[in-house]
Amino acid sequence: MIARWLACGGMVALLGWPLLLVAKELPVNTRLGGDFQLQSTVAAQDQLSDFKGRLVLLNFGYTSCPDVCPMVLSRMTQVMNALEEDSKETRARVQPLFVTFDPARDTVERLQAYLQHFGKDFIGMTGTPEQVADVAKRFGVVYLPQKSDSAAGTLFAHSDYIYLLDDQGRVRALFGSKDPIDEMVDAVESLLDE
Amino acid sequence: MLNLKKILSVLLFWTVAAVAWAGSAVEVTDGWVRWVPPVSENSAAYFTLHNPTDKPLELVSASSDVARAVELHNVIKTGDLMSMQKQEKIGISAHQTLQFQPGSYHVMLIGLKKPLEENQSVSLTLHFADGTTAPVSLTVRKDAGGKSGADEHQHHHHH
Numbered sequence A: 001m002i003a004r005w006l007a008c009g010g011m012v013a014l015l016g017w018p019l020l021l022v023a024k025e026l027p028v029n030t031r032l033g034g035d036f037q038l039q040s041t042v043a044a045q046d047q048l049s050d051f052k053g054r055l056v057l058l059n060f061g062y063t064s065c066p067d068v069c070p071m072v073l074s075r076m077t078q079v080m081n082a083l084e085e086d087s088k089e090t091r092a093r094v095q096p097l098f099v100t101f102d103p104a105r106d107t108v109e110r111l112q113a114y115l116q117h118f119g120k121d122f123i124g125m126t127g128t129p130e131q132v133a134d135v136a137k138r139f140g141v142v143y144l145p146q147k148s149d150s151a152a153g154t155l156f157a158h159s160d161y162i163y164l165l166d167d168q169g170r171v172r173a174l175f176g177s178k179d180p181i182d183e184m185v186d187a188v189e190s191l192l193d194e
Numbered sequence B: 001m002l003n004l005k006k007i008l009s010v011l012l013f014w015t016v017a018a019v020a021w022a023g024s025a026v027e028v029t030d031g032w033v034r035w036v037p038p039v040s041e042n043s044a045a046y047f048t049l050h051n052p053t054d055k056p057l058e059l060v061s062a063s064s065d066v067a068r069a070v071e072l073h074n075v076i077k078t079g080d081l082m083s084m085q086k087q088e089k090i091g092i093s094a095h096q097t098l099q100f101q102p103g104s105y106h107v108m109l110i111g112l113k114k115p116l117e118e119n120q121s122v123s124l125t126l127h128f129a130d131g132t133t134a135p136v137s138l139t140v141r142k143d144a145g146g147k148s149g150a151d152e153h154q155h156h157h158h159h
């Protein structure tokens, strides 16, 4: 009997831990982020603060990238689809956002044509090279055009994090390409429950 | 006319024989090509390459009709930076299995002649340093691991 009670207590402690950890693991990142305004595929929503009240899943990349960027974008799609499995309303509380660092090739039209295949609610942003560089810098995004003899033209060496922003536009989590989708969904849901 | 037919059949025989002769011993499995939105002119092919022989092999190039250029690439991760680099050759030692997968080795299809259709099959030929080749047929898919893309998503109805 005592053993059973102990086991139960142990279970409660074990179950309690991850919840506490999740809450503690998403502190506001004060070094990264900040509001920005760019050219958007949805003209009425061209500023980060336009998404206030909703969470944002933000990623930086370029559409001519054939391997890493579509992989990261389809990870965003998987997270969004998992949220939709809960309900359409849950999905609507999170805005997927893609900012290009290749404005020379990525026009608003091209971003629109590209992103709609990852989800109808995906928004893309571009701007002048200076504007894009400024936003990237604020999020700690590094992108370097590479010297390459590839027929693909300019390729970028770049970081590939997905940023989870809370309903105030503050950076709360960064996800690398090895982080499981489930963990990302859990993090999003824990912010939705805040 | 008869002569021409005869010459053609002899030619065909030797062509088939030559192809069989040049066939590589490598085993290619789980091949797929990433479906990309029609505005995107580049894509990538992935597969598992196994060298069952006792000798090392060197993959030196790949070719396909679907793209203007086909290159061997690898993604190198340095700190936080992912960079895609063209490879002159990719070695596969004896009995080794090499994964071509997103974020790693891939065959890059540059300048797609036509947008890729889902489930379309793409022919690719791998060329090895010893002169052998391996023809592969790959299926165009939305994403790795059979995970659904945006358009494939099943809607759940709540009543």
Ligand SMILES: [Cu+2]
Binding pocket: A066, A067, B044, B073, B074, B084, B106, B107, B108
């Ligand atoms: Cu590549």
